[in-house]
Amino acid sequence: MPPSSLALTIATPARVVVDGLQIVSLRAEDDSGAFGIRVGHADMVTLLSASVVRWTTADGIEHYCAVDGGVLIVSRGTTVSVACREAVPGESLQRLEEEVRGVRAARLDAMRRARVEQTRLHAQAVRQMLRYLRPERTHGEPG
Template sequence: MSRTLRLTITTPASVLVDRADVASMRAEDESGGFGILPGHADFLTVLPASVVRWRGAGGQEHFCVVEGGVLTATGGARVAIACRQGTLGDDLGTLEAKVAAMRLADTDADRKARTEQLRLHAHAVRQLMRYLRPGQTATAEAVLGQIQGEEAG
Protein backbone atom coordinates (compact mmCIF):
# COMPACT_ATOMS: atom_id res chain seq x y z
CA MET A 1 0.00 0.00 0.00
CA SER A 2 1.27 3.44 -0.92
CA ARG A 3 1.95 5.93 1.86
CA THR A 4 0.79 8.86 -0.25
CA LEU A 5 -2.15 9.83 -2.44
CA ARG A 6 -2.10 11.17 -5.97
CA LEU A 7 -4.37 14.23 -6.03
CA THR A 8 -5.65 15.85 -9.19
CA ILE A 9 -7.98 18.84 -9.31
CA THR A 10 -9.20 19.80 -12.76
CA THR A 11 -11.53 22.33 -14.35
CA PRO A 12 -12.86 22.14 -17.91
CA ALA A 13 -10.05 24.50 -18.94
CA SER A 14 -7.03 23.40 -16.88
CA VAL A 15 -5.35 21.09 -14.43
CA LEU A 16 -5.02 23.02 -11.16
CA VAL A 17 -3.29 20.34 -9.08
CA ASP A 18 -1.49 17.13 -10.02
CA ARG A 19 0.55 15.91 -7.06
CA ALA A 20 1.69 12.44 -6.09
CA ASP A 21 3.00 13.33 -2.61
CA VAL A 22 -0.22 13.99 -0.67
CA ALA A 23 -0.18 12.54 2.85
CA SER A 24 -3.79 13.49 3.69
CA MET A 25 -6.62 15.65 2.48
CA ARG A 26 -9.88 17.18 3.74
CA ALA A 27 -12.96 18.28 1.87
CA GLU A 28 -16.65 18.69 2.57
CA ASP A 29 -19.86 17.59 0.93
CA GLU A 30 -23.49 18.25 1.87
CA SER A 31 -23.23 15.88 4.86
CA GLY A 32 -20.19 17.68 6.34
CA GLY A 33 -16.41 17.55 6.35
CA PHE A 34 -14.40 14.38 5.76
CA GLY A 35 -10.79 13.29 5.44
CA ILE A 36 -9.03 10.90 3.11
CA LEU A 37 -5.81 9.04 3.92
CA PRO A 38 -3.87 6.53 1.81
CA GLY A 39 -5.74 3.23 1.74
CA HIS A 40 -9.18 4.89 1.83
CA ALA A 41 -12.06 2.85 0.40
CA ASP A 42 -13.41 3.82 -3.00
CA PHE A 43 -15.61 6.87 -2.60
CA LEU A 44 -17.70 9.20 -4.75
CA THR A 45 -19.34 12.44 -3.61
CA VAL A 46 -20.53 15.82 -4.85
CA LEU A 47 -18.75 18.88 -3.46
CA PRO A 48 -20.47 22.23 -2.95
CA ALA A 49 -18.49 25.47 -3.14
CA SER A 50 -15.85 24.79 -0.50
CA VAL A 51 -12.15 24.73 0.38
CA VAL A 52 -10.21 21.51 -0.25
CA ARG A 53 -7.11 21.13 1.96
CA TRP A 54 -4.22 18.73 1.69
CA ARG A 55 -0.86 18.09 3.32
CA GLY A 56 2.19 17.15 1.32
CA ALA A 57 4.54 14.41 2.49
CA GLY A 58 6.73 17.14 4.02
CA GLY A 59 3.86 18.45 6.17
CA GLN A 60 3.15 21.67 4.22
CA GLU A 61 -0.53 22.53 3.89
CA HIS A 62 -2.15 23.63 0.63
CA PHE A 63 -5.63 24.93 -0.23
CA CYS A 64 -7.91 25.15 -3.25
CA VAL A 65 -11.38 26.68 -3.50
CA VAL A 66 -13.65 24.60 -5.71
CA GLU A 67 -16.92 25.94 -7.05
CA GLY A 68 -18.85 22.71 -6.86
CA GLY A 69 -17.57 19.48 -8.29
CA VAL A 70 -17.26 15.72 -8.02
CA LEU A 71 -14.67 13.94 -5.89
CA THR A 72 -13.67 10.33 -6.52
CA ALA A 73 -11.26 8.27 -4.43
CA THR A 74 -10.14 5.05 -6.09
CA GLY A 75 -7.76 2.24 -5.27
CA GLY A 76 -6.78 3.74 -1.93
CA ALA A 77 -4.15 5.86 -3.66
CA ARG A 78 -5.86 8.24 -6.05
CA VAL A 79 -8.19 11.21 -5.47
CA ALA A 80 -9.58 13.17 -8.41
CA ILE A 81 -11.73 16.29 -8.21
CA ALA A 82 -13.48 17.65 -11.28
CA CYS A 83 -14.92 21.11 -10.64
CA ARG A 84 -16.44 23.98 -12.58
CA GLN A 85 -13.93 26.50 -11.32
CA GLY A 86 -11.09 26.47 -8.82
CA THR A 87 -8.59 28.81 -7.20
CA LEU A 88 -5.36 27.85 -5.48
CA GLY A 89 -4.14 29.90 -2.52
CA ASP A 90 -2.15 29.92 0.70
CA ASP A 91 -4.30 32.27 2.81
CA LEU A 92 -7.13 30.18 4.27
CA GLY A 93 -9.05 33.23 5.54
CA THR A 94 -9.22 34.80 2.08
CA LEU A 95 -10.27 31.53 0.49
CA GLU A 96 -13.00 30.92 3.08
CA ALA A 97 -14.33 34.44 2.42
CA LYS A 98 -14.44 33.58 -1.30
CA VAL A 99 -16.40 30.40 -0.54
CA ALA A 100 -18.86 32.39 1.60
CA ALA A 101 -19.40 34.79 -1.31
CA MET A 102 -19.97 31.86 -3.70
CA ARG A 103 -22.51 30.30 -1.37
CA LEU A 104 -24.31 33.63 -0.95
CA ALA A 105 -24.48 34.02 -4.74
CA ASP A 106 -25.87 30.46 -5.04
CA THR A 107 -28.50 31.18 -2.38
CA ASP A 108 -29.49 34.40 -4.14
CA ALA A 109 -29.77 32.62 -7.50
CA ASP A 110 -31.95 29.91 -5.91
CA ARG A 111 -34.21 32.55 -4.35
CA LYS A 112 -34.60 34.35 -7.67
CA ALA A 113 -35.40 31.08 -9.45
CA ARG A 114 -38.07 30.18 -6.87
CA THR A 115 -39.60 33.65 -7.17
CA GLU A 116 -39.73 33.39 -10.95
CA GLN A 117 -41.20 29.89 -10.74
CA LEU A 118 -43.95 31.15 -8.42
CA ARG A 119 -44.67 34.08 -10.73
CA LEU A 120 -44.98 31.79 -13.77
CA HIS A 121 -47.19 29.37 -11.83
CA ALA A 122 -49.50 32.19 -10.73
CA HIS A 123 -49.70 33.50 -14.28
CA ALA A 124 -50.64 30.03 -15.59
CA VAL A 125 -53.34 29.61 -12.93
CA ARG A 126 -54.76 33.06 -13.77
CA GLN A 127 -54.92 32.16 -17.44
CA LEU A 128 -56.69 28.89 -16.64
CA MET A 129 -59.20 30.67 -14.41
CA ARG A 130 -59.93 33.24 -17.13
CA TYR A 131 -60.48 30.48 -19.64
CA LEU A 132 -62.59 28.22 -17.42
CA ARG A 133 -64.67 30.93 -15.71
CA PRO A 134 -64.64 34.14 -17.72
CA GLY A 135 -67.16 35.94 -15.49
CA GLN A 136 -65.48 35.13 -12.15
CA THR A 137 -61.90 36.30 -12.74
CA ALA A 138 -62.00 38.97 -10.00
CA THR A 139 -62.80 36.41 -7.27
CA ALA A 140 -60.24 33.97 -8.63
CA GLU A 141 -57.60 36.73 -8.71
CA ALA A 142 -58.25 37.52 -5.04
CA VAL A 143 -57.97 33.85 -3.99
CA LEU A 144 -54.79 33.39 -6.04
CA GLY A 145 -53.26 36.50 -4.51
CA GLN A 146 -53.97 35.13 -1.04
CA ILE A 147 -52.38 31.77 -1.92
CA GLN A 148 -49.28 33.54 -3.29
CA GLY A 149 -48.91 35.51 -0.09
CA GLU A 150 -49.00 32.31 2.00
CA GLU A 151 -46.44 30.54 -0.24
CA ALA A 152 -44.02 33.49 -0.27
CA GLY A 153 -44.10 33.81 3.54
Protein backbone atom coordinates in the same frame (compact mmCIF):
# COMPACT_ATOMS: atom_id res chain seq x y z
CA MET B 1 4.50 -2.65 0.98
CA PRO B 2 1.44 -0.33 0.85
CA PRO B 3 1.83 3.13 -0.69
CA SER B 4 2.56 5.96 1.74
CA SER B 5 0.87 8.77 -0.19
CA LEU B 6 -2.12 9.72 -2.28
CA ALA B 7 -1.90 11.23 -5.75
CA LEU B 8 -4.13 14.33 -5.95
CA THR B 9 -5.48 15.82 -9.17
CA ILE B 10 -7.83 18.83 -9.31
CA ALA B 11 -9.12 19.83 -12.75
CA THR B 12 -11.55 22.29 -14.28
CA PRO B 13 -12.72 22.27 -17.91
CA ALA B 14 -10.10 24.94 -18.67
CA ARG B 15 -7.04 23.66 -16.80
CA VAL B 16 -5.46 21.17 -14.45
CA VAL B 17 -4.90 22.99 -11.16
CA VAL B 18 -3.11 20.16 -9.33
CA ASP B 19 -1.62 17.29 -11.31
CA GLY B 20 -0.80 14.07 -9.48
CA LEU B 21 0.64 15.82 -6.42
CA GLN B 22 1.73 13.39 -3.69
CA ILE B 23 -0.15 14.13 -0.44
CA VAL B 24 -0.65 12.36 2.88
CA SER B 25 -4.20 13.50 3.66
CA LEU B 26 -7.10 15.53 2.30
CA ARG B 27 -10.17 17.18 3.81
CA ALA B 28 -13.22 18.09 1.77
CA GLU B 29 -16.90 18.77 2.25
CA ASP B 30 -20.07 17.35 0.73
CA ASP B 31 -23.74 17.71 1.71
CA SER B 32 -23.26 15.33 4.66
CA GLY B 33 -20.43 17.47 6.09
CA ALA B 34 -16.64 17.48 6.20
CA PHE B 35 -14.66 14.28 5.74
CA GLY B 36 -11.04 13.21 5.52
CA ILE B 37 -9.15 10.88 3.21
CA ARG B 38 -5.88 9.06 3.86
CA VAL B 39 -3.98 6.34 2.02
CA GLY B 40 -6.03 3.15 1.84
CA HIS B 41 -9.40 4.92 1.90
CA ALA B 42 -12.24 2.93 0.36
CA ASP B 43 -13.24 3.77 -3.20
CA MET B 44 -15.90 6.46 -3.28
CA VAL B 45 -17.57 9.12 -5.36
CA THR B 46 -19.22 12.18 -3.84
CA LEU B 47 -20.55 15.57 -4.91
CA LEU B 48 -18.59 18.34 -3.21
CA SER B 49 -20.23 21.45 -1.83
CA ALA B 50 -18.83 24.86 -2.71
CA SER B 51 -16.02 24.89 -0.16
CA VAL B 52 -12.29 24.77 0.45
CA VAL B 53 -10.47 21.49 -0.15
CA ARG B 54 -7.37 21.17 2.06
CA TRP B 55 -4.51 18.74 1.80
CA THR B 56 -1.25 18.11 3.57
CA THR B 57 1.95 17.16 1.77
CA ALA B 58 4.66 14.89 3.21
CA ASP B 59 6.56 17.93 4.53
CA GLY B 60 3.56 18.76 6.76
CA ILE B 61 2.53 21.88 4.85
CA GLU B 62 -1.20 22.43 4.37
CA HIS B 63 -2.45 23.67 0.99
CA TYR B 64 -5.87 24.95 -0.06
CA CYS B 65 -8.11 25.17 -3.09
CA ALA B 66 -11.52 26.82 -3.21
CA VAL B 67 -13.93 24.86 -5.41
CA ASP B 68 -17.43 25.77 -6.53
CA GLY B 69 -18.66 22.25 -5.96
CA GLY B 70 -17.71 19.32 -8.12
CA VAL B 71 -17.09 15.59 -8.01
CA LEU B 72 -14.49 13.89 -5.81
CA ILE B 73 -13.38 10.34 -6.63
CA VAL B 74 -11.16 8.10 -4.52
CA SER B 75 -9.68 5.16 -6.46
CA ARG B 76 -7.78 2.15 -5.07
CA GLY B 77 -7.01 4.07 -1.90
CA THR B 78 -4.16 5.85 -3.67
CA THR B 79 -5.72 8.40 -6.02
CA VAL B 80 -7.98 11.37 -5.30
CA SER B 81 -9.44 13.26 -8.25
CA VAL B 82 -11.56 16.38 -8.10
CA ALA B 83 -13.41 17.70 -11.15
CA CYS B 84 -15.12 21.08 -10.79
CA ARG B 85 -16.16 24.09 -12.85
CA GLU B 86 -13.86 26.51 -11.05
CA ALA B 87 -10.94 26.08 -8.66
CA VAL B 88 -8.80 28.75 -7.01
CA PRO B 89 -5.66 27.41 -5.32
CA GLY B 90 -3.97 29.23 -2.44
CA GLU B 91 -1.19 28.80 0.08
CA SER B 92 -3.01 30.48 2.98
CA LEU B 93 -6.68 30.80 3.83
CA GLN B 94 -6.45 34.60 4.07
CA ARG B 95 -4.82 34.97 0.64
CA LEU B 96 -7.25 32.42 -0.81
CA GLU B 97 -10.21 34.41 0.53
CA GLU B 98 -8.86 37.55 -1.17
CA GLU B 99 -8.31 35.70 -4.46
CA VAL B 100 -11.80 34.16 -4.38
CA ARG B 101 -13.28 37.59 -3.67
CA GLY B 102 -11.37 38.97 -6.68
CA VAL B 103 -12.44 36.11 -8.95
CA ARG B 104 -16.06 36.53 -7.85
CA ALA B 105 -15.94 40.32 -8.45
CA ALA B 106 -14.46 39.80 -11.92
CA ARG B 107 -17.14 37.21 -12.75
CA LEU B 108 -19.94 39.52 -11.56
CA ASP B 109 -18.48 42.38 -13.60
CA ALA B 110 -18.26 40.18 -16.70
CA MET B 111 -21.88 39.07 -16.20
CA ARG B 112 -22.99 42.69 -15.81
CA ARG B 113 -21.17 43.70 -19.00
CA ALA B 114 -22.70 40.73 -20.83
CA ARG B 115 -26.21 41.77 -19.71
CA VAL B 116 -25.61 45.35 -20.89
CA GLU B 117 -24.37 44.06 -24.26
CA GLN B 118 -27.32 41.67 -24.53
CA THR B 119 -29.77 44.52 -23.84
CA ARG B 120 -28.01 46.72 -26.42
CA LEU B 121 -28.19 43.97 -29.07
CA HIS B 122 -31.84 43.30 -28.27
CA ALA B 123 -32.73 46.99 -28.66
CA GLN B 124 -30.78 47.14 -31.92
CA ALA B 125 -32.66 44.08 -33.24
CA VAL B 126 -36.04 45.59 -32.29
CA ARG B 127 -35.16 48.88 -34.04
CA GLN B 128 -34.10 46.97 -37.16
CA MET B 129 -37.36 44.98 -37.17
CA LEU B 130 -39.38 48.19 -36.83
CA ARG B 131 -37.54 49.66 -39.83
CA TYR B 132 -38.61 46.69 -41.95
CA LEU B 133 -42.17 46.70 -40.64
CA ARG B 134 -42.63 50.46 -41.13
CA PRO B 135 -40.69 51.46 -44.22
CA GLU B 136 -39.87 55.14 -44.62
CA ARG B 137 -42.70 57.07 -46.20
CA THR B 138 -41.82 58.81 -49.42
CA HIS B 139 -42.46 62.54 -49.83
CA GLY B 140 -45.93 63.43 -50.92
CA GLU B 141 -47.52 60.22 -49.58
CA PRO B 142 -50.43 60.72 -47.19
CA GLY B 143 -49.45 59.94 -43.60
